[in-house]
Amino acid sequence: MSSPDNTRLVTTALGAAAAGAALAVAIMKVIDSNKDDPPPRQYLPPIFINDASETQDPGITRRDSEASLLFPHNHEEKMRRRVATRFSIEEENNTPRDSVTVRVPATSANIGPGYDCLGVAVDLWSEVTVERADKFEITGEGEGAEEMPKDESNYLVVGCKAAFETAGKPLPILKYHVVSRIPYARGLGSSSAAIVAGIIAGLVLAGHRLPCWGSEALLQIAAGIEGHPDNAAPAIYGGIQLGIYNGTRWTTERVPCPAGIQMVMFIPDFIGKTSDARGVLKNSITREEAAYNVGRAAFLVHSFCTSNLDNLKWGAQDKMHQPQRGKKLYKYLFPMISAAEDAGACCAYLSGAGPTVMALTSGASGDIFAQREKERTDIHVAKAMMKVAEEHGIEGKLLVTNIVQEGARVIKVVPPFSTGGITYRDNI
Numbered sequence: 104m105s106s107p108d109n110t111r112l113v114t115t116a117l118g119a120a121a122a123g124a125a126l127a128v129a130i131m132k133v134i135d136s137n138k139d140d141p142p143p144r145q146y147l148p149p150i151f152i153n154d155a156s157e158t159q160d161p162g163i164t165r166r167d168s169e170a171s172l173l174f175p176h177n178h179e180e181k182m183r184r185r186v187a188t189r190f191s192i193e194e195e196n197n198t199p200r201d202s203v204t205v206r207v208p209a210t211s212a213n214i215g216p217g218y219d220c221l222g223v224a225v226d227l228w229s230e231v232t233v234e235r236a237d238k239f240e241i242t243g244e245g246e247g248a249e250e251m252p253k254d255e256s257n258y259l260v261v262g263c264k265a266a267f268e269t270a271g272k273p274l275p276i277l278k279y280h281v282v283s284r285i286p287y288a289r290g291l292g293s294s295s296a297a298i299v300a301g302i303i304a305g306l307v308l309a310g311h312r313l314p315c316w317g318s319e320a321l322l323q324i325a326a327g328i329e330g331h332p333d334n335a336a337p338a339i340y341g342g343i344q345l346g347i348y349n350g351t352r353w354t355t356e357r358v359p360c361p362a363g364i365q366m367v368m369f370i371p372d373f374i375g376k377t378s379d380a381r382g383v384l385k386n387s388i389t390r391e392e393a394a395y396n397v398g399r400a401a402f403l404v405h406s407f408c409t410s411n412l413d414n415l416k417w418g419a420q421d422k423m424h425q426p427q428r429g430k431k432l433y434k435y436l437f438p439m440i441s442a443a444e445d446a447g448a449c450c451a452y453l454s455g456a457g458p459t460v461m462a463l464t465s466g467a468s469g470d471i472f473a474q475r476e477k478e479r480t481d482i483h484v485a486k487a488m489m490k491v492a493e494e495h496g497i498e499g500k501l502l503v504t505n506i507v508q509e510g511a512r513v514i515k516v517v518p519p520f521s522t523g524g525i526t527y528r529d530n531i
Contacts, residue, residue, distance in 0.1 A: 182316035199310035200516050202234035207300040207511040208341065209285040210292030211366070212333035212455040215419030216399040217345070221358075222292070222333035224341040225366060226507040229283045229296055230514070231259060233304040236278035243280070247287020250374065258294050258328070262301025263308075265324050270311035277308075288374035290455035295334035298325050299511050307516060319354065322346075326353040334455065341510035343407060360506050361410035365471070365481050367462040368454065369439065369488045371499040375432070380456035383431045384424055392422045412449045412465050419450035433457050435495040439488050446487035447480030462488065467505070 209225040229245075241253045241260070251257065255264075259279055267274045285293045302324055306313065313320035325335035332346030336355040343358040403418030405411070429436035436453055443451035443462040451462040466479035476482055485501045492499055513520075513531055521527050 180317070197310040197312065198518070200308050200518065202232065202515075202517040203304050203307040203513060204230055204232040204515040205300040205303045205307075205511055206230050206514045207296040207303075207338055208507055208509075210295055210334040210337045210455075211290070211368075211459075211461050212292065213421075213424070213452065214343075214403060215425070215450070215452040216396040216403060216421040216423065217333065218396070218421070218423050219331040219333050220347060221343070221345055221400070221403075222337045223343045223360075224337035224507045224510060225291065226505045227284055227291070227502070229281060229285045229293075229300070231282075231297075231300040231304060232280045232515075233259075233263060233301075233308060234278050234517075235308070236276055239276055239278070241279045241281070243283055245281075245283040246285060247283055247293065248281070250287045251281065251283070258297035259301040259304075261328060262298040262325070263305035264301075265328065266302045266305025266311070267309050269313070269320075269324060270306065270309040272309050272311075274305075275308075286370050286459075288376060289370050290375055290453070290457045290459040291368075291370075292334040292338060292455065294377075295325065295329060295338045296511075298328050299335060299338040303511055303513065307513060318352065322353050322355060337510065339510045342508045343506065345404065358404055358407050359410075360508065361407060361412060361465075363465050363467045364412075364449070364506055365464045365467045365479070366504050366506060367443070367448070367464055367481050367484045367488065368502050368504075369460045369492055369499055370502060371458045371492075371497050373458060375456055375458040377456045380424075380428055380432060383427050385427065388423060395420075395422045415450040415463060416444055419452045421452070425453050428453060428457055433460075435491055435497050436460060438495070439491040442487040442491045443484050446483040448484045460488065 206228050207230075209227040209229075210222050211225055212222040213219070214221050214223065239255075241251075241257055243251050255261075257279070259281065260277075263277065263279075264274045281297075283293075285291055285296055287293050299321075302321060306321075315321070322332060322336060322339055325339065326332040326346070329335055332344070332348075332353050332355060336344035336346045340355065340357065343360050344355050345358050346353060346355040348354075399418055399420050402414060406414040406418045425436065433453065436457075439460045440451040440462075443460075448462040448464050451460060453459075454461040462484050464480045464484050467481075468474055468478070471479065471481075481503050485503060489501055514529060516531055520531050
């Protein structure tokens with residue numbers, strides 16, 4: 104290699120070395136300046152909205168004047184913003200329908216101390232078909248079909264009318280047919296079932312849909328008609344529901360349901376009017392009674408949440424309505440509760456306003472007819488409850504079923520919602 108080539112090679116090497124040294128010095132300075140800084144915090148990525156008007160939720164923290172931070176638990180606000188930021192809102196299949204069939208569950212309210220605020224959906228269903236017609240008519244078959252009102256006072260009609268009013272449309276002439284498996288006026292939510300089924304049927308027929316997140320609009324209609332959410336909420340959503348009025352609207356939350364629970368109910372042959380059952384209650388309660396029920400209701404919900412079934416017995420105790428109704432209306436109530444719990448029930452209580460007595464038992468796993476009876480307590484509890492009924496001369500029947508996690512739903516509609524591109528469950 105010639106001398107000029109050597110000179111150029113040496114020069115290039117020296118330049119590269121100088122540049123590398125300078126870069127190393129710069130890096131060391133940065134490290135020294137940051138060595139006392141704390142490590143960066145780990146957090147879930149926020150969602151920013153640039154519209155200042157979209158920051159009304161109290162759970163949202165401002166980042167600056169034009170953006171807001173949305174936390175993971177703000178699920179209702181997320182849903183509101185998701186809808187608000189769409190470029191266009193689809194029609195959401197709002198075509199009026201000619202006929203619809205709705206399936207709705209029975210419900211059991213109060214569960215002891217949860218007066219007018221706690222209820223559970225029962226795996227016992229009625230089906231209601233409502234269709235456009237030339238003549239108003241209500242027909243029925245099954246449980247309580249003869250006692251069911253056949254005029255516009257029927258809660259099915261009341262609910263349907265409320266739905267059309269919400270849609271801003273006049274109520275057309277309709278024909279109603281009920282296949283009832285929910286005993287009428289027995290404390291199993293037959294009124295709420297009719298209201299909820301009527302509202303859903305009316306909405307479908309009118310081609311109108313309601314918001315749920317942040318408003319629970321369907322619940323507002325149903326609870327507004329009844330005056331409380333203890334039956335309406337589980338009829339709509341299923342499961343165990345806790346509902347309150349927050350000063351602005353009715354709002355609900357689902358209470359976890361422990362696995363393996365069964366419902367054993369004694370259903371007397373006579374009806375119980377809610378007006379009569381409320382009429383025997385005092386207009387005021389003592390501080391001691393209030394504290395008693397507050398503690399039991401909290402204990403009851405905690406027992407469900409933790410699956411501590413042994414504590415249900417204490418959580419289901421009550422001083423607000425069961426003692427008065429047991430003393431004046433249902434003499435068999437407390438003897439039957441005691442007999443059920445002595446036979447192995449987790450708890451027992453007056454279902455709604457009565458006259459049905461409900462017991463919750465444990466041990467079910469899968470299909471009970473494939474399971475050994477000795478692993479469960481429902482048979483022993485049922486026999487104990489029937490014995491008390493016989494001793495008090497009360498005729499009725501025993502029914503064993505389960506808590507159901509699903510609420511009312513459409514099972515048939517004309518014309519159908521399913522299209523060539525999208526098929527819904529049961530090809531609805």
